[in-house]
Amino acid sequence: MLHIGTSGFSYDDWVGPFYPKGLPKRAYLRFYAQKFSACELNFTYYRIPDARTLRAMSAKTPDRFLFTLKANREMTHEREDPEPAFEKFVAALDPLIQARKLGCILVQFPWSFKNTPQNRDYLKLCRERLEGLPAVVEFRNRGWIVDETFELLRELDLGFCCVDQPRFRSLIPPIAETTSKVAYLRFHGRNAAKWWKHDRAWERYDYTYSKEELQEWVPKIQELESEAEDTYIFANNHHQAQAVDTARQLRMLLANPEAEFKK
Numbered sequence: 001m002l003h004i005g006t007s008g009f010s011y012d013d014w015v016g017p018f019y020p021k022g023l024p025k026r027a028y029l030r031f032y033a034q035k036f037s038a039c040e041l042n043f044t045y046y047r048i049p050d051a052r053t054l055r056a057m058s059a060k061t062p063d064r065f066l067f068t069l070k071a072n073r074e075m076t077h078e079r080e081d082p083e084p085a086f087e088k089f090v091a092a093l094d095p096l097i098q099a100r101k102l103g104c105i106l107v108q109f110p111w112s113f114k115n116t117p118q119n120r121d122y123l124k125l126c127r128e129r130l131e132g133l134p135a136v137v138e139f140r141n142r143g144w145i146v147d148e149t150f151e152l153l154r155e156l157d158l159g160f161c162c163v164d165q166p167r168f169r170s171l172i173p174p175i176a177e178t179t180s181k182v183a184y185l186r187f188h189g190r191n192a193a194k195w196w197k198h199d200r201a202w203e204r205y206d207y208t209y210s211k212e213e214l215q216e217w218v219p220k221i222q223e224l225e226s227e228a229e230d231t232y233i234f235a236n237n238h239h240q241a242q243a244v245d246t247a248r249q250l251r252m253l254l255a256n257p258e259a260e261f262k263k
Contacts, residue, residue, distance in 0.1 A: 002225055003038035003066055003103065004251050006243040007186065007236035010043075017241035033061040036247065038068065038103060040186075040234040045070040045108075048088045055095035066103035067096055068184075068232060075129075077110050079122065086129035093133070103232060104134035104182050106161065111140040111170070120152060127156040134230075136161045136184040142170055153179035161185070162224070164217065166192035176220035183228035185221065187246055189237035206239040209246050211253070218253055 009032045015021055019028060032039065043049075049069070057067070074085035096102040107126055113119055123137065136159030139145075153160055159180040163172050165188040176185075189207025198204050225231050235246035 001229070002221075002231050002233070002254070004233045004247050004254075005036040005038040005040065005235075006032075006238065006247055007040045007234045008042045008238060009039050011238055011241070013239065014241040014244070018244045029057060030060045033065050035244075037064065038066040038232060038234075040068045040070065040106065040232075040236075042070050044089070045073050045076075048072045048074075048085060049092045051092045051095050054092060058095055058099045058101050061101065066101055066232075068103040068234070069093070069105055071105055071107045075126070076108055076113075082125075083129070090130065090133070102133075103230070104136055104159065104184070105130060106138060106184070107135055107158075108138040108161070109140060113139070114141050115143040115146070115149065123152065123156060123158065127158060134180070134182050135159065136180070136182055138163065138184075138186065139172055142172055145172060145175070150177055150179050157181075159184050159228075162220070163188060164190070164213075166190050166195045168192070168195070174216070174220075176223050178224055178227040181229040183224035183231040185217070185224065185231070185233045187233075187235045187237060187243075187250075189242075202239045205237045206242070207237045208242050209237070209249070211249070214246070214250055214253055217250070221250075221254060 010025065010028050015023070019031060023031060072085050072089055075082050075089065093102055126135070137153065138161035150160065157180050159182040160177045162176055162185040164174050165171055167173070167190070187209065189205050189209070190213070191204060191207040194203040194206065221231070221233065233250060235243035237243050237246055
């Protein structure tokens with residue numbers, strides 16, 4: 001199964017480019033779910049969700065709609081005392097599990113999380129704390145791109161998050177790799193000028209993909225689909241709803257690689 005959507009859905013600057021003017025915020029998700037079959041929730045990185053919130057979100061979406069959730073920063077970036085965060089995070093997922101709307105958990109680590117014995121052990125801890133739940137790992141540091149990493153992820157039944165982003169030598173290259181039943185791909189945009197230096201966070205993701213750039217991924221996505229039971233693709237170039245266009249164009253290209261972009 002192929003699931004395409006965007007990273008997040010609740011952005012004020014999507015009013016006009018995507019959401020109709022005057023649409024109340026409480027109706028954003030219901031409107032979004034009419035256009036896409038899955039959504040990656042990023043607010044869970046900043047605050048651990050509660051079951052009540054996720055139950056309400058689930059009720060606004062149709063059957064077979066799926067959510068993926070980014071792991072909380074206490075689980076991935078801070079890591080000083082992650083046990084309580086893991087416990088609360090997993091407990092909150094029950095409404096989505098019961099509704100069969102949990103896609104997977106995205107465990108995204110910072111660039112400073114390097115390929116060391118200690119951090120490889122931390123991946124094992126993540127798998128233990130997320131026992132029985134589908135999860136994928138997004139690395140930022142290129143040092144993880146070695147065969148041993150993929151072997152470890154397969155051993156732990158953790159998916160590998162493929163990424164499209166600026167082509168810096170220190171970042172993860174645009175490879176397609178499947179290490180579990182779940183394949184995952186995120187389009188961050190290629191705004192190299194603003195990736196490391198920006199005044200506001202959204203500037204990093206201010207990027208419009210060309211047809212040619214997206215076409216590069218068509219055979220890679222087909223490869224991911226052939227190896228995984230579920231493949232998730234999310235556009236994270238969210239400024240001014242560019243992610244919506246990216247997701248739509250990808251959906252169109254995968255159906256017809258020679259399709260012309262809509263203007």
